[in-house]
Amino acid sequence: MTKPESEITWKDLEIGSIVIEPGNANQYRTGDWRSQRPIFNSNKCIKCGICQLFCPEGCVEQNAEGYFEANLFYCKGCGICARECWTQAITMVDEEE
Amino acid sequence: MAKRIGIEVSLAIADAAKLADVDVVAAYPITPQTHIVEHLAELVANGELDAQYIPVESEHSAMSACLGASAVGARTFTATAGQGLELMHEVLYVASSMRLPVVMTVVNRALSAPLSVWGDHSDVMAVRDTGWIQIFVENGQEAIDNVLCAFRIAEDEKVLLPVMVHLDGFHLSHMIEPIYMPEQSEVDQFIPPYKYPLPLNPDKPVTMGAFAPPIIYSETKMAQEINLRASKKVILQCWSEFGSRFKRHYSPVESYHSEDAKVLLLTMGSFSETAMTTIDRMRKEGREVGLIKLRLWRPFPFKEIRQAVKDAEVLIVLDRALSFGGPGGPVCSEIKAALYNEDKKPKVVSFVGGLGGRDITADGFEEIINRGIEISQTGSEQEFEMFGVRE
Ligand code: SF4
Numbered sequence: 337m338t339k340p341e342s343e344i345t346w347k348d349l350e351i352g353s354i355v356i357e358p359g360n361a362n363q364y365r366t367g368d369w370r371s372q373r374p375i376f377n378s379n380k381c382i383k384c385g386i387c388q389l390f391c392p393e394g395c396v397e398q399n400a401e402g403y404f405e406a407n408l409f410y411c412k413g414c415g416i417c418a419r420e421c422w423t424q425a426i427t428m429v430d431e432e433e
Numbered sequence: 434m435a436k437r438i439g440i441e442v443s444l445a446i447a448d449a450a451k452l453a454d455v456d457v458v459a460a461y462p463i464t465p466q467t468h469i470v471e472h473l474a475e476l477v478a479n480g481e482l483d484a485q486y487i488p489v490e491s492e493h494s495a496m497s498a499c500l501g502a503s504a505v506g507a508r509t510f511t512a513t514a515g516q517g518l519e520l521m522h523e524v525l526y527v528a529s530s531m532r533l534p535v536v537m538t539v540v541n542r543a544l545s546a547p548l549s550v551w552g553d554h555s556d557v558m559a560v561r562d563t564g565w566i567q568i569f570v571e572n573g574q575e576a577i578d579n580v581l582c583a584f585r586i587a588e589d590e591k592v593l594l595p596v597m598v599h600l601d602g603f604h605l606s607h608m609i610e611p612i613y614m615p616e617q618s619e620v621d622q623f624i625p626p627y628k629y630p631l632p633l634n635p636d637k638p639v640t641m642g643a644f645a646p647p648i649i650y651s652e653t654k655m656a657q658e659i660n661l662r663a664s665k666k667v668i669l670q671c672w673s674e675f676g677s678r679f680k681r682h683y684s685p686v687e688s689y690h691s692e693d694a695k696v697l698l699l700t701m702g703s704f705s706e707t708a709m710t711t712i713d714r715m716r717k718e719g720r721e722v723g724l725i726k727l728r729l730w731r732p733f734p735f736k737e738i739r740q741a742v743k744d745a746e747v748l749i750v751l752d753r754a755l756s757f758g759g760p761g762g763p764v765c766s767e768i769k770a771a772l773y774n775e776d777k778k779p780k781v782v783s784f785v786g787g788l789g790g791r792d793i794t795a796d797g798f799e800e801i802i803n804r805g806i807e808i809s810q811t812g813s814e815q816e817f818e819m820f821g822v823r824e
């Protein structure tokens with residue numbers, strides 16, 4: 337979409353509100369739903385990748401050093417990664433604004 | 434030149450769908466719609482109609498299959514009635530919201546319980562707000578004419594909305610009537626090929642019916658509403674072109690001896706034919722009565738209704754459905770709403786009758802008119818009065 341959602345008028349919509357741009361769901365900031373964020377502690381991390389496998393959002397990525405981290409644009413803060421991590425390397429902390 | 438043949442209205446409707454060269458029919462049989470879909474199944478099985486007939490396990494699936502077919506660009510037809518229409522309910526909204534031009538004949542039937550297979554308009558009224566274009570017909574000729582028009586209206590690129598053609602169960606669906614069936618070539622010229630602008634196609638993927646968060650949902654509904662209201666222009670053009678080609682004329686609100694009438698009766702569907710007999714009779718006796726027939730139910734023809742009734746003193750509306758605990762007849766309450774802010778308007782009297790297949794005879798309509806006049810003169814209007822009910 338060329339415009340952000342907040343600026344789209346009813347006249348801008350395709351017939352039947354059909355989405356014509358494949359894969360544009362990646363523009364949807366599910367990170368807005370989050371009330372807690374995962375903090376990854378690289379001192380405890382054994383780079384097993386379990387957090388990436390379990391993340392229902394598919395938003396855990398491996399960085400250049402091989403450690404895992406959450407993409408906060410998509411992370412919904414569900415805490416599954418923290419629960420599944422073998423070494424308790426992930427802590428959920430409250431989002432404070 | 435079209436031939437005039439004697440044929441059961443249901444079979445003629447199936448033949449009309451064949452003339453429209455439908456690609457897909459997905460339907461579940463239910464009385465009194467059965468003969469329409471049985472005949473279509475037969476036409477496909479005999480190789481007379483080159484289409485996919487999908488025998489589904491329910492009406493919910495029937496409409497769902499129709500959506501898929503319409504979305505890939507197939508001309509799609511179905512038919513249902515009563516409980517079947519209710520089982521489709523949620524999918525009806527999806528068809529209109531996704532702008533898929535499915536054409537469906539609804540053979541109007543009373544809703545359970547108690548079980549009734551006979552006709553009234555309780556099924557229609559329950560789907561009033563589903564966003565479909567809805568047209569009522571009163572005889573077999575009107576049924577097949579409007580099924581043909583329905584494809585052209587639905588598939589017009591300015592419309593792209595599903596259309597219901599309503600006909601009364603048994604009172605109309607099972608009658609054998611003389612009907613002019615147009616020639617194939619005439620229909621081919623009248624209905625252009627269907628071309629959905631954004632079809633489901635793996636080479637050019639699109640997403641239909643996607644999730645809409647609060648930030649965009651209102652915009653999608655506004656677009657849908659504007660589009661449905663704007664479809665009236667295309668409906669009028671379609672009927673006008675149908676009239677010039679086939680010499681049979683249709684309009685959203687039709688009047689019968691209403692010009693100088695102080696008292697107007699308003700009906701929908703096949704009962705209008707009996708009501709016309711009553712009007713003829715009463716006119717002969719010098720009574721200033723007339724009839725208004727509401728053909729286009731959605732989009733509601735506000736302008737035409739106001740124009741048609743503005744000079745009358747009394748407007749008597751017959752509904753064949755109840756709005757339980759509400760304002761009486763659903764059609765009447767819409768008419769009242771359409772007139773409320775007008776300076777010049779008739780008194781409106783609501784009758785509910787003809788429920789669950791009960792007939793209203795020409796004498797019955799005369800009684801309704803006389804009673805309506807009495808109610809308006811004595812100022813004793815209630816939400817509604819039920820005609821012919823045993824006290
Ligand atoms: S909190 Fe949930 S969504 Fe966020 S990274 Fe962990 S598993 Fe994924």
Ligand code: SF4
Pocket residue numbers: 376380381382383384385386387388404420421422423424425426
């Ligand atoms: S599950 Fe824990 S230890 Fe394994 S990669 Fe993720 S953070 Fe590191």
